[in-house]
Amino acid sequence: MSVQQINAYVTAMFEIAVANDALATVEDEMFRLARAYETNEALRGSLGDTSLPIERRQKIVEQLLGGKAHNVTVQLASMLVGTGHISLLPQVADALVKRASSEKQLEVAEVRTAVALSDAQKTRLIDALAKATGKRVNLKVVVDPSVIGGVVATVGDEVIDDSVRTRLDQVKARL
Amino acid sequence: MNLSIFLAAEDPSLSHHWLFPEIGEIIYGGLASLIIFGALFKFGWPAAKKALEARTAKIQKELDDSAAAQSQADSDAASIRTALGDVASERARILAEADAQAAAVLSEGRARITAEVADMEARATAEIDAARARSGDELRAEIARLSATATTDAVRAALDDRTQQELIDGFIAKVGAAR
Numbered sequence: 001m002s003v004q005q006i007n008a009y010v011t012a013m014f015e016i017a018v019a020n021d022a023l024a025t026v027e028d029e030m031f032r033l034a035r036a037y038e039t040n041e042a043l044r045g046s047l048g049d050t051s052l053p054i055e056r057r058q059k060i061v062e063q064l065l066g067g068k069a070h071n072v073t074v075q076l077a078s079m080l081v082g083t084g085h086i087s088l089l090p091q092v093a094d095a096l097v098k099r100a101s102s103e104k105q106l107e108v109a110e111v112r113t114a115v116a117l118s119d120a121q122k123t124r125l126i127d128a129l130a131k132a133t134g135k136r137v138n139l140k141v142v143v144d145p146s147v148i149g150g151v152v153a154t155v156g157d158e159v160i161d162d163s164v165r166t167r168l169d170q171v172k173a174r175l
Numbered sequence: 176m177n178l179s180i181f182l183a184a185e186d187p188s189l190s191h192h193w194l195f196p197e198i199g200e201i202i203y204g205g206l207a208s209l210i211i212f213g214a215l216f217k218f219g220w221p222a223a224k225k226a227l228e229a230r231t232a233k234i235q236k237e238l239d240d241s242a243a244a245q246s247q248a249d250s251d252a253a254s255i256r257t258a259l260g261d262v263a264s265e266r267a268r269i270l271a272e273a274d275a276q277a278a279a280v281l282s283e284g285r286a287r288i289t290a291e292v293a294d295m296e297a298r299a300t301a302e303i304d305a306a307r308a309r310s311g312d313e314l315r316a317e318i319a320r321l322s323a324t325a326t327t328d329a330v331r332a333a334l335d336d337r338t339q340q341e342l343i344d345g346f347i348a349k350v351g352a353a354r
Contacts, residue, residue: 115339121347128351148327149334151346162346164334168327175319 006088010095013076017100020072027093027100028140029073033065034093035142037086047086057081101138109137112144112152112163129155 017026037043043064047057058078065074080086101108109129111117117125122139129137133155149164196204334342 113339113343114334115336115343117343121340121343124347124351128347132350132353148331149339150342153346153350160346160350162342162349164330164342168323168330171326172319172323175322 005085006091006095009080009085009088009092010099013092013096014099014103016076017072017096020070022070022072023100023103025070026073026076027097029065029069030076030089030093031097031140033069033073033077034090037089039144047081050084054082054084057086097138097140104138105136106138107133107135107156108140109133109153109155110140110142111154112142112147114143114145114147114149114164116143117141125151125153129153129160132160133158 013026013030014023017023020026037047046052046060049057058081061077061081062074065077077086077089080089080092085092097108109126111125111129122141126137126139129135129139135155137155147163147165148168150162150167151160152163152166153160195201
């Protein structure tokens with residue numbers, strides 16, 4: 001799959017989300033769905049199983065997101081399954097988030113933590129990252145147990161790593 | 176006794192002598208003898224002479240052949256004696272050469288084996304050292320791995336929700352204060 005094709009999906013999704021006045025919601029939900037797709041092997045296997053009829057796989061998406069996500073998000077994810085390009089979901093979602101952030105002149109800040117952040121923590125983190133990088137950020141939180149503790153924040157090319165995993169890796173290297 | 180019987184048996188009335196034959200008988204007998212001797216001399220003598228000469232020549236030839244054979248045998252015997260002498264010296268030379276070669280091979284073999292043994296000892300020593308070092312490294316790596324695993328497990332166990340929140344808040348505070 002070429003970058004042009006990914007961009008075509010992103011453009012289509014962006015326009016549809018804007019047209020439905022749901023860009024912020026859709027890009028956030030697509031981002032979270034992409035992370036779930038990346039980390040959940042069973043979900044990846046089910047949605048990518050070509051032996052299952054497309055309708056069945058689209059039904060899985062609808063059952064997974066139905067009632068929890070915006071209708072546009074469900075339809076866009078279902079479209080990727082229908083075209084047989086669900087494996088592109090992580091790249092498409094990341095590009096969509098980047099496009100949406102760019103539209104709002106924000107920099108995507110991907111933050112990985114071992115536990116979920118509270119809304120207050122998210123707000124303080126957005127302020128702290130903006131202060132540290134000098135950019136307004138679009139915060140995307142990924143709950144990643146491999147972090148163990150602490151936070152890994154990636155803003156553009158800059159990585160701020162204060163995770164327990166990294167400290168343990170340093171201890172391991174020293175051992 | 177027998178003579179007397181013979182003499183007594185002779186008839187004294189006979190005219191010829193008791194010992195000598197009649198003259199005619201002597202003449203005829205003599206002529207016949209002469210004829211026979213003549214014929215023998217004329218016809219038998221050349222053949223006998225020729226046979227004798229042939230036999231003499233044959234015997235002479237055999238004598239000559241024997242002499243030649245003896246001479247050849249003497250010559251062969253001399254050659255054999257000479258050859259025997261050469262063989263003995265050649266044998267001695269070959270044995271001496273073989274002894275020298277054997278000594279050289281033995282000496283070379285001893286040197287080679289000594290060098291090989293030294294090389295094997297050196298390699299074995301190096302391998303033992305390497306294995307010892309490897310074992311040490313592997314042991315250290317295993318200890319480090321186990322220590323890291325134990326440390327990770329201990330840290331995970333120690334990270335309760337409150338600690339997690341403190342870490343996150345600490346990160347936010349640190350990043351916010353960075354610039």
